[in-house]
Amino acid sequence: MTEATTKLVATPGQTIGPFYGYALPFEKGHELVHRAHPGSIRLHGVVSDGHGEPIPDSMLEIWQADEHGKISRKDGSLVRDDHTFTGWGRVAVDNVGHYTFTTVNPGPTEEGKAPFILLTVFARGLLNRLFTRIYLPEDTEALANDPLLSSLPEDRRRTLIATREENGDLRFDIRLQGNNETVFLSYPGA
Amino acid sequence: MSTEMQSESFENSHVLDPAATADSQETINKEINDIHAAYRKSVEDGGAEETQPRIDFAPYRSSLLRHPTKDLHHTDPETIELWSPAFGHRDVHALEADLTIQHNGEPLGERIVVQGKVLDGDGRPVRNQLVEIWQANAAGRYVHKRDQHPAPIDPNFTGVGRCITGDDGSYRFTTIKPAPYPWKNHHNAWRPAHIHFSLFGTDFTQRMITQMYFPGDPLFSLDPIYQSITDQKARDRLVATYDHSITSHEWNTGYNWDIVLTGSNRTWMEDEDAE
Numbered sequence: 026m027t028e029a030t031t032k033l034v035a036t037p038g039q040t041i042g043p044f045y046g047y048a049l050p051f052e053k054g055h056e057l058v059h060r061a062h063p064g065s066i067r068l069h070g071v072v073s074d075g076h077g078e079p080i081p082d083s084m085l086e087i088w089q090a091d092e093h094g095k096i097s098r099k100d101g102s103l104v105r106d107d108h109t110f111t112g113w114g115r116v117a118v119d120n121v122g123h124y125t126f127t128t129v130n131p132g133p134t135e136e137g138k139a140p141f142i143l144l145t146v147f148a149r150g151l152l153n154r155l156f157t158r159i160y161l162p163e164d165t166e167a168l169a170n171d172p173l174l175s176s177l178p179e180d181r182r183r184t185l186i187a188t189r190e191e192n193g194d195l196r197f198d199i200r201l202q203g204n205n206e207t208v209f210l211s212y213p214g215a
Numbered sequence: 216m217s218t219e220m221q222s223e224s225f226e227n228s229h230v231l232d233p234a235a236t237a238d239s240q241e242t243i244n245k246e247i248n249d250i251h252a253a254y255r256k257s258v259e260d261g262g263a264e265e266t267q268p269r270i271d272f273a274p275y276r277s278s279l280l281r282h283p284t285k286d287l288h289h290t291d292p293e294t295i296e297l298w299s300p301a302f303g304h305r306d307v308h309a310l311e312a313d314l315t316i317q318h319n320g321e322p323l324g325e326r327i328v329v330q331g332k333v334l335d336g337d338g339r340p341v342r343n344q345l346v347e348i349w350q351a352n353a354a355g356r357y358v359h360k361r362d363q364h365p366a367p368i369d370p371n372f373t374g375v376g377r378c379i380t381g382d383d384g385s386y387r388f389t390t391i392k393p394a395p396y397p398w399k400n401h402h403n404a405w406r407p408a409h410i411h412f413s414l415f416g417t418d419f420t421q422r423m424i425t426q427m428y429f430p431g432d433p434l435f436s437l438d439p440i441y442q443s444i445t446d447q448k449a450r451d452r453l454v455a456t457y458d459h460s461i462t463s464h465e466w467n468t469g470y471n472w473d474i475v476l477t478g479s480n481r482t483w484m485e486d487e488d489a490e
Contacts, residue, residue, distance in 0.1 A: 214478025
């Protein structure tokens with residue numbers, strides 16, 4: 026085991042800018058599973074700015090466990106063979122700020138834990154990426170016991186819980202600023 | 216400007232940001248200098264040094280409505296946050312690290328090699344992880360339908376590359392030195408030459424996108440994106456070093472740039488570290 030003792034200062038982030046279109050989005054990037062996969066759902070919503078206007082040039086990434094709560098260690102996200110669940114997806118929003126992922130409901134990684142999907146937001150005008158969590162709405166007891174959610178006032182807490190639509194889809198809107206601004210996260214060591 | 220272009224500019228905020236104004240460079244400089252002076256004063260008075268850009272930085276006009284006004288909520292990472300997606304040679308072909316061989320001919324411009332290491336906050340190499348880059352060509356033009364800068368597109372240069380880091384965290388790209396280009400933040404606004412980098416760590420909380428700059432760029436002090444990092448030492452971390460040992464005889468010039476991600480919060484197992 027190598028001794029890791031040197032503490033280094035992190036390199037600063039910068040905005041993704043407007044011109045990532047040929048570089049980052051890739052074919053089926055938003056399909057963590059094929060639409061025909063049993064239990065597949067659509068996760069969708071709109072990214073909006075401080076005036077409530079949709080942001081048409083942001084890019085999102087999600088990272089999640091599979092339906093059994095297992096964290097994938099498999100590579101191959103960028104080639105999407107429609108069979109391998111890698112747990113990671115990337116999508117550029119459309120002209121009206123709307124995004125869609127095809128995925129599965131993540132299972133709890135431990136019994137009694139509230140399942141969530143990790144989301145990262147990039148956009149022109151956003152000088153550094155933002156992290157947030159998309160919680161599934163069903164397990165109200167687990168949600169009530171969740172350490173992050175219970176540290177937030179009710180009006181802030183609800184920005185992190187997705188809405189289940191009648192057809193089983195998940196709706197999660199992202200508001201970068203203003204009324205109902207989404208809670209964004211920081212972590213130790215950042 | 217044709218009617219068609221005007222209507223597109225009006226409808227698409229990609230093209231003309233509603234927040235953009237006809238402010239002069241002098242106005243932008245004064246705003247930047249005032250924020251920086253207040254920051255230096257705060258450090259002199261014992262305040263913390265900043266290492267990341269401010270997300271609320273008004274001289275970059277597009278940031279005005281696109282930053283959260285509430286503090287980031289501090290949380291301890293759990294489960295999925297302690298891991299990152301895995302990438303490998305199934306995802307990326309070795310040739311994707313050479314941006315000069317993607318077409319039938321040689322791109323125009325100064326051929327460069329940019330190499331360095333990706334490390335975490337404890338100095339551990341970030342192994343077998345994805346690095347993605349994109350950039351303008353030697354004339355300052357991106358291959359992107361929204362880039363309307365009237366500089367030539369180079370049919371032999373797309374400006375997009377990927378690689379997987381080695382066991383020592385190293386990456387290496389062969390490309391063309393990008394040129395500065397104009398943008399619409401204020402009147403006569405120009406970005407310093409840069410290469411965009413997208414990086415993953417061992418934990419998803421280390422995910423970052425940034426820009427690498429070239430030493431001695433005369434546009435540094437004028438650029439509100441670069442200057443959104445208020446601390447000079449932190450800004451310097453985005454500037455590559457010219458390295459003659461990377462330069463090769465009659466072929467390319469060379470730059471070195473190491474990237475440090477934020478700390479990993481995972482409990483490291485012996486086999487992961489020593490593998």
